[in-house]
Amino acid sequence: MSCGGCGCEAAAGAGAGATASEAYLRGEPVREARELVAELCRHFYAQGWVTGTGGSITVKVNDPAVPLADRLIVMSPSGVQKERMVPEDMYVMAPDGKVLSAPVAKPWPNKPPKCTDCAPLFMKAYLMRGAGAVIHSHGMETCIATMLNPGAKEFRMTHMEMIKGIKGHGYRDELVIPIIENTPYEYELTDSLSEAIAAYPKATAVLVRNHGIYVWGDSWINAKTQAECYHYLLDACIKLYQLGIDWTTPEHGPLNSAKRPRSILSPEIPNGCHAAEASKCVVLDIEGTTTPISFVTDVMFPYARDNVRKHLVSTFDSEETKEDIKSLRIQIENDLRNGIAGAVPVPPDEAGKEEVINLLVANVESMIKADRKITSLKQLQGHIWRTGFEKKELQGVVFEDVPVALKNWHASGIKVYIYSSGSREAQRLLFGNTTYGDLRKFLCGYFDTTTGNKRETKSYFEISQSLGVDSPSQILFITDVYQEAIAAKNAARVTPRGRDVEACRHAVSQALSRVRQAVSASANQLKRCPPMLG
Numbered sequence: 001m002s003c004g005g006c007g008c009e010a011a012a013g014a015g016a017g018a019t020a021s022e023a024y025l026r027g028e029p030v031r032e033a034r035e036l037v038a039e040l041c042r043h044f045y046a047q048g049w050v051t052g053t054g055g056s057i058t059v060k061v062n063d064p065a066v067p068l069a070d071r072l073i074v075m076s077p078s079g080v081q082k083e084r085m086v087p088e089d090m091y092v093m094a095p096d097g098k099v100l101s102a103p104v105a106k107p108w109p110n111k112p113p114k115c116t117d118c119a120p121l122f123m124k125a126y127l128m129r130g131a132g133a134v135i136h137s138h139g140m141e142t143c144i145a146t147m148l149n150p151g152a153k154e155f156r157m158t159h160m161e162m163i164k165g166i167k168g169h170g171y172r173d174e175l176v177i178p179i180i181e182n183t184p185y186e187y188e189l190t191d192s193l194s195e196a197i198a199a200y201p202k203a204t205a206v207l208v209r210n211h212g213i214y215v216w217g218d219s220w221i222n223a224k225t226q227a228e229c230y231h232y233l234l235d236a237c238i239k240l241y242q243l244g245i246d247w248t249t250p251e252h253g254p255l256n257s258a259k260r261p262r263s264i265l266s267p268e269i270p271n272g273c274h275a276a277e278a279s280k281c282v283v284l285d286i287e288g289t290t291t292p293i294s295f296v297t298d299v300m301f302p303y304a305r306d307n308v309r310k311h312l313v314s315t316f317d318s319e320e321t322k323e324d325i326k327s328l329r330i331q332i333e334n335d336l337r338n339g340i341a342g343a344v345p346v347p348p349d350e351a352g353k354e355e356v357i358n359l360l361v362a363n364v365e366s367m368i369k370a371d372r373k374i375t376s377l378k379q380l381q382g383h384i385w386r387t388g389f390e391k392k393e394l395q396g397v398v399f400e401d402v403p404v405a406l407k408n409w410h411a412s413g414i415k416v417y418i419y420s421s422g423s424r425e426a427q428r429l430l431f432g433n434t435t436y437g438d439l440r441k442f443l444c445g446y447f448d449t450t451t452g453n454k455r456e457t458k459s460y461f462e463i464s465q466s467l468g469v470d471s472p473s474q475i476l477f478i479t480d481v482y483q484e485a486i487a488a489k490n491a492a493r494v495t496p497r498g499r500d501v502e503a504c505r506h507a508v509s510q511a512l513s514r515v516r517q518a519v520s521a522s523a524n525q526l527k528r529c530p531p532m533l534g
Contacts, residue, residue: 025072025092025101029063033074034087036220040135041076045083049137049231053079055212056116059133059220060126068132068218070095077103078116091115097123117186120338121214124194129204131216133223137231142213145234146179148241151457151490153179155207157233159250165229167204167222172250175233178203181456181487182211184373187338205230280474281467282409283447285454286420286427288480295397297371303388304381305368311384312357320383325360327376332363342366373421375449382423389429396430398439406442419447419463419477421454455483460491 024030040057044050050057058075060068073093076082080089092101097120103113116122118136125131145155155177157163163175178196183189189208196206204226205215215230217223240247246255287296315321328346335343343366346359367377388394409416418427424446431439447466452459464472477488 029061030072030074030092031087033059033061033072034090034092037074037076037090038085038087040220040224041082041085044135044137047139047231049135049139049227050082051138053081054138055082056118056122056136057133058116058118058122060131062219069130072100073097073122073126075116075119075122078114078118079111089113093119095126114339118214120187120190121193124190124197125214125216128194128197129216130218131223132218133220134214134216135223135227136212136214137227138212139231139234141231141235141238142207143210145237146207146209146211148238150209150486155179155234155237156248157237158248159252160233160236160247162229162232162236166226167217168202176200176203177205177207177213177230179207179209182209183453184455185338185340280414280469281476282414282416283419283463283475283477284416285477285479285481285484286418286422286430289478290398290402290418291430292397292399299394299397300381300385301368301371303394304384305365307384307388308364308380309357309361311380311387312360313353315383316353316357324376324380324383325356327379328360328363331374331376335363342370373449373454375423378421378423378426378449382426382429385426385429389433394429394433396432396434398431398434398436403434403436403439406439410442415444415467416442417445417447417463417467418443419451419454421449424448424450454481455487457487457490460488464491 037057037059040059041050044055044057049055056076056078058073060071060073063071073095075091075093076085077089077091089103091099091103093099093115099115102115105112118134121136122134125134146152156174158174159172160175161171163169163173164171166175169175178200180189180192180196193206193208193214197203200206204217205213207213213227213230213234215223215227217226237247240252241255244255245252284290287293312321312325332343332346336345342363344359344362346363347355349356364377364380367374368381385394389396406416418431420427422430427446427448428440431443447463451462451466460477464475467475469475472491477485479485479488
């Protein structure tokens, strides 16, 4: 089997650049690497690092006759019980990531074989750091340590003996681990991991907030040793935090209350949010906050799905639809590269309008079914919904207390904005055609995913900059999604003023209640606050 010029040896001592033969793939070095990964998976499962099919391991084949950069790669599969894996379950890949050998499918209830979702991230460590092995752990301590200070972009520790187990570090050195924000899909972490690796040349690990850690080393022994040290140090950090001891200073004295990372379980309001004292702007989510989730899932999405073919056929040659198709093509190509389920290639326009539309429809239907929050899909859906609203086939639905709140905020000079994964056009259509009439007169602007992902802190920082407030504490963000609330709160932590962008699922009804009191809303208008906020 050819590895496409990966530089693997067909036999020991052969010149670099030869292709990997079937005999080499069945040879002793590859077999030992397969066995090693299976053994490590069982060991790390016992440590709690790869439970629930999470986490993964990859190693370079140990063949001294081949330069490290040219050695074959063995990776564990995705979605598999790590403690039950055997050598035959492993993938073997060329140094450039091309799959040379894949496992044979097992009978139900086993899932079809799939290479680990960590593969593109593993490849970054191999290509950028010349690693010999990479470990991805979901150990509990790796998650909790990133939650102690939700706004921190780095984990820092010094004067701990186990720091000596990290390559290039001594007891008195400061250990710095970059922290990147988590994403819904593993492959979406690739760019931020790559940026962190480039920005921290001394680091041998990257933490992913609320997710886990990636650790690499020159060999599997080095990677394993460092991973054990990282887990020890992160666990120590959590225990020191509980004791009120500062792990970032040589003295390890009492943790300064002014310096201490504020827990998301702050006592002021459940989950650490604070009621708005002087909100100048309110930013509202739509789905589950102003509008029932059922309206979106049972009315809007099915309408777009059922009418996508008709829309593409009737508008295929329009400039707007050409732009929609262009955006979809880019997204589909990216999905195909990353192995997203349901993605199918779309031929060029020369293949004919009918064939192009058929395959576009197949992709769009798959995206809608998966409820993907991607700009190209939301843009097309907005254009389909526009037709539905124009033909009176659709009418926007909001909770009954939404018009009251909007009117009161408007009367009190509080500006209200919308931030939704739906396109800005779709937002305007919904609020412009509700059962309560046109509510757009109470809204000052709209934000969608062109601003950024709703679960990423930088998106809320961008919004705060756009609104021109003096302090993020003057913004009240209301959502029913906890991860969005935390991302919004973290945006305030990295600004110079450092106050909270108000957001938290369990505190939303209290926050809205106080705002409404501030704008003289009567008590009987507050009875449906919780339903409005999901």
